[in-house]
Amino acid sequence: MKKIVLTGGGTAGHVTPNIALLPSLRNAGYEVFYIGSYEGIEKRLITDFDVPYFGISTGKFRRYFDLKNFSDPFRVMKGYHEAKKILKEIQPDVVFSKGGFVSVPVVRAAASLHIPCIIHESDMTPGLANKLCIPAADKVCCNFPETLRSLPVGKAVLTGSPIRSELTRGNKIAALDLCGFSASKPVVMVIGGSLGAASINEVVREALPKLLEDFQVVHICGKDKVDNLMLSVTGYKQFEYVKAELKDLFAMADIVISRAGANAICELLALKKPNILIPLSAGSRGDQILNAASFEEQGFSIVIKEEALDCSYLVDRVQELYCNRQHYIDNMNSSGQLNSIKKIMDLINEAAES
Numbered sequence: 001m002k003k004i005v006l007t008g009g010g011t012a013g014h015v016t017p018n019i020a021l022l023p024s025l026r027n028a029g030y031e032v033f034y035i036g037s038y039e040g041i042e043k044r045l046i047t048d049f050d051v052p053y054f055g056i057s058t059g060k061f062r063r064y065f066d067l068k069n070f071s072d073p074f075r076v077m078k079g080y081h082e083a084k085k086i087l088k089e090i091q092p093d094v095v096f097s098k099g100g101f102v103s104v105p106v107v108r109a110a111a112s113l114h115i116p117c118i119i120h121e122s123d124m125t126p127g128l129a130n131k132l133c134i135p136a137a138d139k140v141c142c143n144f145p146e147t148l149r150s151l152p153v154g155k156a157v158l159t160g161s162p163i164r165s166e167l168t169r170g171n172k173i174a175a176l177d178l179c180g181f182s183a184s185k186p187v188v189m190v191i192g193g194s195l196g197a198a199s200i201n202e203v204v205r206e207a208l209p210k211l212l213e214d215f216q217v218v219h220i221c222g223k224d225k226v227d228n229l230m231l232s233v234t235g236y237k238q239f240e241y242v243k244a245e246l247k248d249l250f251a252m253a254d255i256v257i258s259r260a261g262a263n264a265i266c267e268l269l270a271l272k273k274p275n276i277l278i279p280l281s282a283g284s285r286g287d288q289i290l291n292a293a294s295f296e297e298q299g300f301s302i303v304i305k306e307e308a309l310d311c312s313y314l315v316d317r318v319q320e321l322y323c324n325r326q327h328y329i330d331n332m333n334s335s336g337q338l339n340s341i342k343k344i345m346d347l348i349n350e351a352a353e354s
Helices: 016-027 041-049 068-090 103-112 128-136 145-150 165-169 172-179 198-214 246-252 262-271 287-297 311-323 325-333 340-353
Strands: 002-007 030-037 053-056 094-097 117-121 139-142 156-158 187-191 216-220 236-239 255-258 275-277 301-303
Touching: 002 016, 002 068, 002 103, 002 340, 016 030, 016 041, 016 340, 030 041, 030 068, 041 053, 053 068, 068 103, 094 103, 094 340, 103 117, 103 128, 117 128, 117 340, 139 340, 145 156, 145 287, 165 246, 165 262, 172 216, 172 246, 187 198, 187 246, 198 216, 198 311, 216 246, 255 262, 255 311, 262 275, 262 287, 275 287, 275 311, 287 301, 301 311, 311 325
Parallel strands: 002 030, 002 094, 030 053, 094 117, 117 139, 139 156, 187 216, 187 255, 216 236, 255 275, 275 301
Antiparallel strands: none
16 A cells, blocks of 8 residues: 655644545545644644644744744754654655645655655745755645746646535535525625634624625634624624534635635635635735735736725625626636646655656
């Protein structure tokens, strides 16, 4: 039986694409193992999938001054030696990395053992961890055509991001029942990420009187961000967070308002949902702004800058998107970033057989 080691962690976005690959890997006959940090989010997320998990030491690479910059390199070196020992025991045919700081010692250790490595970069420009991994990688998968220019010729492959297959199997009727909505009125879905987005929440609620004239609104607003004063508003349903129900809500939604994290927007592309993107600006490295700009250029999205977001502007853009939704669906249908799991599986199989 062929063996593969998956790695990646630090955030859910560095784990869920690995999870999305699991059914195809198992169908192809791979024995799957996971290397992550000792107690990172990746350990919690992977435990539901019956995958042997190995924890290693890891440290963060920072572009700014921090006292931990003096100690973390030693943690990374420890993680490198731990990863090397684990890889020698497993003897995988290939390593697939979704990025995050935990991936650096794993990819580097695999390269030192001549184990082929495939890595995936979600954002427009490679993050620091992936920059450190690219020299050791055989192939680098990416989500955006523009990213190909930032990667070594011969290594870069435009694949898109692996999307959980269950998201494509939603039940619209189940979602309408869950929300108490009518099938005769279109639905706007608002999703601001796992922690929500306070600025988006505020403007959406301010715009509700106008939005609800023509739409129903389902709002995934984030932990502790439900507005109790609006629980009885007809046509408006709030959730702090959804898991199993997410596929049904997507099936119900006619258009989506979202942040512009790479995994989130790749899900919108895979599901062919016309969307408005409001990229995170303050406090970020700017990746969401670049991601959104690419989707706008490719004709997949309308983009609203966070600093330009207000009630009337949002309502106008929602109306515009809904009226022209088929144009956006047609553009997404012709995208080169679809069928990502098949493309990545082809690369994994090629590497494992080399």
